[in-house]
Amino acid sequence: MSELAIGVFDSGVGGLTCVKELTKLMPHEDIIYLGDTARVPYGTKSVDTIAKYAKEDIAFLEQFNVKMILIACGTVSSVLMSRPLFENSSVSSFSGVIYPTVTAACAATRNNRIGVIGTPATIRSGVYGKAIREIRNDIKVFSKACPMFVPLVENGYTDRNDRVARLIAEEYLEGMKQEEVDTLILGCTHYPHLEGVISEVMGEGVKLISSGAEIAKYAERTLITGGEAADRSEQGKLTLYCTDSEELFAENVETFLGHKDNITIYRCSVK
Ligand code: DGL
Numbered sequence: 692m693s694e695l696a697i698g699v700f701d702s703g704v705g706g707l708t709c710v711k712e713l714t715k716l717m718p719h720e721d722i723i724y725l726g727d728t729a730r731v732p733y734g735t736k737s738v739d740t741i742a743k744y745a746k747e748d749i750a751f752l753e754q755f756n757v758k759m760i761l762i763a764c765g766t767v768s769s770v771l772m773s774r775p776l777f778e779n780s781s782v783s784s785f786s787g788v789i790y791p792t793v794t795a796a797c798a799a800t801r802n803n804r805i806g807v808i809g810t811p812a813t814i815r816s817g818v819y820g821k822a823i824r825e826i827r828n829d830i831k832v833f834s835k836a837c838p839m840f841v842p843l844v845e846n847g848y849t850d851r852n853d854r855v856a857r858l859i860a861e862e863y864l865e866g867m868k869q870e871e872v873d874t875l876i877l878g879c880t881h882y883p884h885l886e887g888v889i890s891e892v893m894g895e896g897v898k899l900i901s902s903g904a905e906i907a908k909y910a911e912r913t914l915i916t917g918g919e920a921a922d923r924s925e926q927g928k929l930t931l932y933c934t935d936s937e938e939l940f941a942e943n944v945e946t947f948l949g950h951k952d953n954i955t956i957y958r959c960s961v962k
Contacts, residue, residue, distance in 0.1 A: 693919050696721035696930075697910060698757035698782070700748045703731035703845050704943045705881035706763030708903030711948055713761075714929065716911045719921040721928045723755050727961065729934035732841045734766040734810020734879065741766055741812060742774045749776060751932070751961040758919055759784040761906050765809045765879040768902075769816040784913065788902035791909035792876055793822040796900045800874040803830045806867040809878030811836040819878055833870045837863045837882070844881040847946065851887025860885065860892045867893065874898045884947060932959040 697713065699706050703726050710724055725748055727733075733741050745767045752760055760782050762768050768787025770776070777785055796805050807819040814836040823832050839859050843849065848856045867875065875893060877883050880903040890899055914920040921927060933940040937958045945951045 692758050693922050695756060695758035696723045698723050698725075698752035698755065698760040699763050700725040700727070700752060700760070701764040701880055702727050702733040702744075702766065703841070703881065704728075704884070704940070704947055705841070705844070705879060706903060707944065707947045708880050708883040708901055709761060709763035709907045710929070712904040712907035713910060714927070716907055717914070717920060717927070719923050719925065719927050721921070722930070723752060723757060724929070724931045725751055725959070725961070726931070726933045726940060728940055731845060732810065733764065734812045734841060735838055736812065738770055738773070738812070741770045742776065745770060745776050747961045749780060751959065753781050757782060759910060759914065761785070761910055762787040763880050763903055763906060764788070765813045765902055769813045769818045772816065772818050784917075786906060786909055786913070788878075788880065788906045789818055789822050791905040792878065792900055792902040793819060793826060795905045796874050796876050797823060797826045797830065799898045799900060800830065802871070802873045804870060804872045804874075805830055805832050806870065806872035806875040807832060807834045807878050808837050808863065808867070808875065808882065809834075810841065811838050813878050819876060833867060833872055835863055835867060837879075840885060841879065841881045844884045845943070847943070849884045849887075849946075851891055853888065856885060856888045857892070860888050864889065864892045872897065874900060876900045876902065878902055926953060929954045931956045934959060934961055
């Protein structure tokens with residue numbers, strides 16, 4: 692079991708924030724990643740459509756006999772709370788981003804005021820607020836959907852000095868600043884790619900919690916506790932699949948992972 696790969700998926704490049712952290716924490720693990728770039732964004736679609744896409748993504752990863760599936764997508768993770776996406780799945784170990792992320796946010800807040808930003812589907816579902824209240828009911832939660840962040844990331848507008856990104860971030864985050872949150876959940880895995888600009892707008896005192904990084908930490912804990920972490924000395928292989936052009940995807944991969952070594956990219960179909 693320990694020698695099998697970890698499966699990770701997202702609608703696009705967002706889940707690479709999880710992959711980056713995973714490869715840092717567990718460099719010996721093989722990782723198979725799927726970015727459904729032909730159908731991104733998921734976050735503006737209905738729950739039925741997101742559930743259908745997610746089941747196809749899961750079925751795609753199952754064929755590699757992975758030991759665990761990480762839903763590195765806030766939007767699909769929010770649907771997982773109401774739809775049995777893993778019913779009849781051959782993979783028994785899986786996780787979405789919600790619980791690992793809220794656990795970190797609850798531990799981080801000092802003034803008990805947490806902000807959550809995510810896609811329209813995630814914010815509409817209210818799952819982050821519900822999950823926070825299950826842990827602590829003395830925390831106030833403020834939410835905001837930021838639909839234009841995903842296209843900014845997918846198109847490479849991520850520099851902290853980018854004028855367009857800055858303007859949009861100011862527009863979206865003004866209310867959060869007024870509510871004086873001291874912790875902000877980046878509830879969509881694309882958003883850490885905009886961490887620089889978000890952090891400039893929110894100010895230094897606000898702690899940003901990356902859902903992609905938190906699910907990676909969760910995976911490390913789970914695999915080590917379960918005795919299923921890879922037991923070898925060589926570097927793990929990173930195999931990336933995307934459902935649209937692999938050239939376009941490769942450009943983003945290099946930008947977001949900071950390298951393209953030891954990585955293979957294939958185009959695939961998941962339908
Ligand atoms: N990265 C995803 C998320 O965490 C999806 C963004 C989208 O496809 O809209 O929600």
